[in-house]
Amino acid sequence: MPTNPATDNVVEVDKVSFGYDSRQVLRGVSLAIRRGQVVAIMGLSGCGKTTLLRLIGGALRPSQGEVRVEGRAVAGLTHEERVALRRKMGMLFQFGALFTDMSCYDNVAFQMREHTDMSEELIDDLVLMKLQAVGLRGAHRLMPSELSGGMARRVALARTIALDPMLIMYDEPFTGLDPVSMGVIGQLIRRLNDALGATSIIVTHDVAEALKLVDYVHFMSDGVIIAQGTPEELRTSDKPYVHQFVHGQMDGPIPFHYPATDYARDLYATDA
């Protein structure tokens, strides 16, 4: 696939809009992701982060604008080209999405068996190497139901990198994990990205963990990018939304209360 030598951006999102039925999720989003970087897309739940990942993976088509991966518009690809592109991408889903009817070993071997003609001996070596990279070689015989949340996420990570993807996408990788597992996953994301020479996109609302490991952050709110910069720039940002989000404050532009009628009137109404 041709790359874009002028910018060396792996992913370019150009004025993309997208909506489900009547609800507009993304409104003219533009961003670029440079090769080799670990980039976070942050924002509150429901602000369109996961939708953006699905657009990059070609699972959805933008209603306006263009998503380019390695310089080629994803929406314009044929079915075969999209399949070929996805083989170069890996995606870690929110809760791992391990195949529950297969052991950890078979989960990691899945793509190798589906997409390559490798012999079982070679697959065996590769699977054990991938599991070793996430520290779970010893658990290769276990079924997903026998794993803790953090272990399942690590096995899913090993499965994601099974075919050495050039672009790895993480959909809320820290959700529901204890602090230790969270730290482990964070470090693995960084180490694997650098070791594989890949590019990573992390969609998350876990500020503290993400700012520790990423190179660049895009902030989204209500379907638009409202701020971007390095973690240091965002920590010291005086933009009210970013400040509230990064420091987890109750007061700010993001309202604490769900829209409601007047409080006093509601209370009096129940007395009547």
Place this chain on the structure above:
Amino acid sequence: MKTAVIDFLENLGGRATSSIHRLGFASRFLLLTLQNSGMCFRRFSLIAREIYFAGVLSLIIILVSGLFVGMVLGLQGYDTLVRYGSSSALGVLVALSLVRELGPVVAGLLFASRAGSAITAEIGLMKATEQLAAMEMMAVDPVARVIAPRFWAGVISMPLLAAMFSAMGVFGGYLVGVRLIGVDEGSFWSQMQDAVDFKEDILNGVIKSVVFGIAVTWIAVFEGYDAAPTAEGVSGATTRTVVTSSLAILALDFMLTAFMFRGA
């Protein structure tokens, strides 16, 4: 009053069009499944594994039910036939009831509640836990890898289960009629052999069970794939699978019987 009538009509019309829309969607889904069936036939182990889950694991309930249905037929049949002095025709009554009707229908109903519900719940949960989405992102088509093997496993298992149900039922009828009540063993078997026609009775029974197999598994995989990705969505889909496929079996049975056995 006028608005109530209009509301009622709008509601009725909305339900009718949404049912037709859903049927169309299900038909396109079936077509998609058939188009993507090549891979699972090239890798037959995928189907074999699902035959184990849908077919082999349903064996116990099918065989035990078949035995009891056959034994009840033996008792009831003898009670009626003996009034007309033709208790020797008990074998014919048991065998014809089973291979023509009860085998395919009861085995189909049991298959829908045992295997159909399991298929729907499994596919629905795979969808709810993003396993199908993950497969798609790995450039593996979930319809070819997950849906088609389960569909064909059901279509292959159903006639075999129905045949085993009927065989077990005949054995149950024999146990009660011959062993317990004392109907003449020779006439039990020989009259059965004379009266049961291969093409007219057995083959038609097999055709019925193949049709039921297609209907039940089609409904099961579609409901699972179409389920809302929540606990409530999956449980609702599982219930719909059992209800819809049971009704489909009974309705199809009436239509098939009308075509096959017209008193010729």
